[in-house]
Amino acid sequence: MRAGRIVAWTVLGLAVLVTVFPFYWMVRTALTDAHHLFSDNFSLWPQHFTWANFKRVLGLSTFAEAQAAGGSGASLDFVLYLRNSVVYTAVVVAVQTLSCAMAGYALARLRFRGREVLFSAFVSALMVPPIFTLLPNFALVRNLGLLNTFAGLVAPILLMTPFTVFFLRQFFLSLPREVEEAAVIDGAGVWGVFWRVALPMSKGPLITIALINGVYAWKDYLWPLLVGQEEGSRVLTVALGVFLQQSPNARPDWTGLMAGSTLSVIPVLLLLLVFGKRLANSLNFTGIK
Incomplete structure (x- = not known):
């Protein structure tokens, strides 16, 4: 050596x-x-x-x-709080991954007025520290009467996050258009192309971003501390x-x-053990057929 x-x-x-x-x-x-x-x-x-x-x-x-x-x-009450964390993380990961995938695909493939301006707004949001939006989000959740509820916990990050949209949009741009055009010739619409062609070809990046968002939601502390103070939502x-x-x-x-x-880390370790190989393989976006 x-x-x-x-x-x-x-x-x-x-x-x-x-x-x-x-x-x-x-x-x-x-x-x-x-x-x-x-x-x-x-x-x-x-x-x-x-x-x-x-x-x-x-x-x-x-x-x-x-x-x-x-x-x-x-x-x-470890079992109760573990259940709350699992529900909170699962809802955030499932809804956020799907909604950001739709937004990323729309920004990558659909042609509409203001698309570049909208994408620039998403990229600009990456520069805003999350602490700046903490108090406005808290005031909004409080005025809506959603304190100490799961709806209030997931509201600010449920649908879209700028990084996830940016990440998936960049991947959808790398997909071969020929496969999507073949699906259109076979009679598939925009939704059919997205659901039957784009999503199956994006399993690797979707798993990657789901794991990243899942780990972030699982270890999140400050926002759940402000909104979920009662035992039912803690x-x-x-x-x-x-x-x-x-x-x-x-x-x-x-x-x-x-x-x-130590017990709280075990679910994340299990996820990495199950999906760790796919996570490593998904970093290579080549070889798409």
Whole structure:
């Protein structure tokens, strides 16, 4: 191996280590007995291994058992908040991916007055930081009476996001027109060409953008914190913050928080394990037949 290749692999290994180590330390903390958390803080492996932190986060232990294990005794209805996060993420991903695909296809293929101006507006929206639209969206949702509802949670990002429209529009431009023209000759309309030709040829990019939007929606914290404060609409990220604030002890319940955070990451990891290969393959937009 040449010196340059050795240096490249070394830098890559260090980058992977820096990226993965915080996640490993989170799991390690979740598996450590709360009584010995700070005494074992220099050990890479928990010296006092326990499943008690996961049991009390999942509600499998009583209040007395949780405190005996070193926990704060704070409650966390993990199943309820997990369900809320799954519903929130699934609705956002499904509706947003389909609506942005239609918008991207229209901007790439349909001819209408003002198309370039509309596309320029979408591109310009990429330059606007999301924090600038947070308060106007909150005021609008509040005036509509949608606070603490799933409708209020998904309203600002349900239909379209500028990056998704831009991403899919660029891909639809690369599709061969001959296939669509053949479908038109066979009698397919605009909707038929989009639904039967363009979408099946776009599975890779659609899966890619669905995963990106899904991860973003799953880890979103600030907007759900403002809109979904009641238990019926509280997602898992917000619930973990509330769990930390509910600690009656002077010291935060770090082991319980890390156990809940570890469980919250598992659904995203499962998605990446299932669709990770397709995600990597979809980055190559060549070979379309």
